[in-house]
Structure formats: C-alpha cells, structure tokens
Amino acid sequence: MAVYRKTYRPYEGPLTPEWSRFLIIPRYAFEEMRRKRFLALFYLASFFYPLVCAIIIYVVHNLSVFSAVGLPQPKALAINAGFYLHLLGFQSMLAFFMASFVGPGLISPDLMNNAMPLYLSRPFSRAEYVAGKASVLLILLSLMTWIPGVLLFAFQGYFEGAGWVASNLRIPAGLFFGAWIWILVLTLLALALSAWVKWKPVAGALLFGVFFVAAGFGGVINTVLRTNWGHLINISHLIGTVWITLFEEPVRRGAGAVFFRVARGEGIPLWACWASLIGICAACLWLLGRKIHGVEVSR
Amino acid sequence: MASAPEYPPVIELDGLEVRFGERPILKKLSGSFSGRAIGLLGPNGAGKSTLINTLLGFHPLSAGTARIFGLDIQAEARRVRSLTGYMPENDSFIANMSGVRFVRLMAELAGLPPGEAMERAHEAFFYVGLGEARYRDIGTYSQGMKQLTKLAQAIAHGPKLLFLDEPTNGLDPPARQRMIQLIQEVRDRGELRLLLSSHLLRDVEETCDQVIILKDGQIAAFCNLEEERRANRRFLEMETRGANGEFVEAIERLGCEAAQSGAGRIKLVLPEGVEIRQLYALAEARQVQIRRLNHKRDSLEDIFLKAMESPNGRL
8 A cells, every 4th residue: 555645646647538437337236235235145045046047957867866766857948049038038137136136226326415516517427327327237138038048048057069059049039139128128227217216215116116117007998998908008018019029939939038928819909018118218328418517516 | 918928828818808699708809918826706697717718719709809928719629628627616527437437538539548648547647636636426426526528638738737626615614625726736837837717815815916807898907916915014003002193103213104093003115124023122212012013915805805896997
C-alpha cells in the first residue's frame, strides 16, 4: 500500500479502455451481493436442478450401474428438446425470482441518493450506465439459464457422439436465444421499474404484478371477449410461444414449459408475440431514458 | 471580458444560451476566463448551478457554445469530462458503501485502473482529513464529512479543472474554515484550476482571483479580484483625533489627494513614492493622533451590490 501523501497530485498514469468501463458497475454489484447471505444461498440453490439434470443424463447413459448394484433398470428417460425446454423453463422461473430480488436495488438507490451527477460528470455516458446496470442481471441470469443448458447439451453430446450433436443443434440455439429473449425482457423491466419506483420492495412487487396481474387481466379479456389476443399482455405466454418455435416441431404439440406454458388452442400468431415483446422492451428503454439524467430539470 | 494574461483560458463562453422548455435560463453568456480560481456569484436562481451543469454536459445548449481548455463541451464532451472533477451542491452518494470504496468507484469510473484508484482514494481521504473515517459507511457521516467526501471523490482521479458547487453548504464555522483552507491549498499548488459557485461572498473572496457575477441568467459583472486588490492598495482611510485643516493641507503638500469627512475621518490616495510613515511624521509634528488607518478598496460586496442594483443587470 502506498505512503499517503497529504497533498494533491495530478494523475498521469495509464487509463482503462473506455469500452470496458461499464463492467465496473457489475463488479461492484457482485461484491455487494456476496455480502447478502439470502441472495448468495438462493443463487447457489438455483444450480440444483441443472445438477439433477446432469445426473439424469449420466444415469441414462450408464444404466448398467443399476444392475451392478442389484436394482431393476428404470425406463430410460428421453433426453430430447422437451427435456432441455423443461430445464430452460424451470431455470427461467428461478431467474425471474432472482431478478425481482436484485433488479429493484440497481437504479433506485442511485436516484434516491442523487448519485447520477457523480456517474455522468465522468467520462461515462447514460448508455454505459444503463449497460452497466443491465449487465448485472444479464450476467447473473445467463449463469442460471442458458449456460448450464448448453453445458448439459455438451455433456449429452459427449455420450451420444457428433452425429447426435449435429442433428440436434436447434437445442443449444434454442437455449441460447430463448434464454436471451427472456433475460433481456426481464432485465429491462426490472431496470425500468427500479428507475421509476424508488422504494425497493414496491418495485419488486410491481415486477410480480407486471407478470401475474397482467396475465390475469389478459385471461379476463380472453374470457369476456372470447378471443386469444388478451395473451398479448401475458409476458410468460409470449415467451413460451417464442420458445416452442425456437425448439421446433416436437414440442409445439406439447405444451411449452412450466411457468411459460402455452395451452393448446390458445396460441396467438408468432409475429404478434414478437411485436409485443419488442414493444415492451422499447417502452422500458423509453422509461429509462426519461429517468437517467445528470440532473432533474423542472420546466 | 477581462482575462489574466499569465494563464491560457480555462473557460470560454460564446453566446451560450440554455432554455428549459420556453424559459431561458442562461442568456447569451460570452467571455473568456482564465483565473486559477474563478468564482461564480449570484443570488439564488441566477443560473450558477445551471452554468456548471451545462459545462458538464447535463443540459443541451439552445444556442452558442462553450469550451473548456479549448475543447468544445458538446463535440468533445467525453474528453472535457475526463479533465474535470465535480463536487455537487446537494448530497450525492452511492448507497451502502464505505467512504473509501465510494471514492475508489468514482476514480475507476473516471478511468483509473482498480489498484491506482484504490491508492488514490486512500490518499484523497487523508488529504481532506478523513483518513480515520474512510472505512465507515457514508450513511453514518456528518454533514461536514459528507462535504469533504464529495471533495475527495472530485479530486481522486486527478482532474485539471474542479467544479465546486456551494462547497460550504451546511457546514459549521470550523468545518467551513477547513473546507476553505483545502480549496486555497489546491488553488495555490497551481496544478488544478477551480470554478467555485457560491452565494456566499466571503467564500468567493477568500478563494477566488476572478469573479463572474450572474444575475437573471446574464453576466452582470466580471471582476478580477487580484487586479482590484492591487489597484486599491493605495487608497487609505484614516481615523484621527485633533486633525484640522492644516493637517489635511500638509498631507496634500506631500502630493496626496485628501478629503476630510467629519469626525476626524480623512480619505486619501497615496501617490507613488509617498510612504505611510511620512503621514505618521506629519501627525506627530502637529500633535495629531492617528487612531486607525485602513487600506480602503471596493470590496466584493460593493461590486456585487452594484451589479444587483443596476437596472439592466449589468455594470
């Protein structure tokens, strides 16, 4: 450690690359999160299901283990697109809870403590600020969703061989893009609510409201008007529809995945789902743009 | 506008105009300012903070332009902000952080690598006198400590120009004195230029060598305090006992301009070559007591009041 000179001296040393500075924000946020025991435990627990999946994949390819220990061989579980879609659905549900715990604390404390002039008086733009805050959730939720999914696909590919991998490439693509769409929507919603609602518990509750209350309201619209268009405000339905398209035909006749279930006969056109999701993201960006300023101006 | 010849311009304004909606806040400000410490004076609502915020790029310009160290604040905003440090007027912090971690984060955002940022955060804390409290959560700091922490984060990354917006806000007299001393020290080292906004004349007078007086979004007056101090050095005001017309005539014979204003008060201008001890010699010879002798000059308060009273907002 330095000898502290009690004087002012200019800085002439090296500077970090400008493009990398937004990553300072997640680094500090993760340090902060590590100190919160509940969040740390919840995050660790979120890897339990991928671990179970890894064990299932191993067992399915090593059924002789059962005979060796004198147990009857179980019926082999199919490791297919549906298996991975179920994994993605379950992990994405956990990601939703994680976002509702972490998201509200990202921007609202900065606004409450008038920290924006400090960030933006430096060579650091509004876009970098939002990117930095968003990357906290993007990194956390990626580690919970598509990264374990792709690793499990590689694990399965190791047992099945290159031919199986080549014929099932839609699965890792579906995991990657499907998770990213969900993570992006979730992140932008969490940030926008955090920017507009200064009280963290209320912002967290509102995130639940956006999903569950809007889904309920969409259901009421469907029942009263005898239509399916009410699903346009049901984000989990929109995501589920996009996912079953990404994972292709075998699942389309099934039902989607857990939290993102798409009931048979209640679908809406894929273009409408995309348009609605893009609209939600655009609205969140607009809301963020309205709040993230160096200073508030009263006109 | 005047500019001291020994320094290149720090801030240049060229018809700078800022509007909030239809409401003009800054009205065609122009001038080149080059002091080591430039004061921004004005009543509440004069546009002092808006000018600082505009120079930092927080408000879009409606017309005109401004340059800092020759860099356009719009075209080269990022470079401008890498040269500046900013101490905001109001409490501005990041929640749930120790003081040193907060200053380190701010230094990293300014571009310093983590190790350097940590080292300079510690240095900045020791420099402002909060070394012992640097690991405490900022939420537990007193108002004075918060002000000093804001100063620490503003200087930790080694800027070339420091914006100080009401730096003595909410400070008790000893804390204010400490803040003024720090600002004077920073100014006197000469490596950092200052733009200090305040509505307290005393703060500006003690720390600045140039003053911009804003009134209603316009520059009402510009004053080079250094020159004022030099120019007024030979004005004297004397309080005497026993002075009469003969004593005043004797002073005038020395070459001074003098005027008696009743109750033994004499105002005079000393020409070059006449020393004050000659006045004492004259007084002794005429049995006159000089009970008080002051250098008289236009105080900043006089200049400020004149600027505020002028009907068109300009001197």
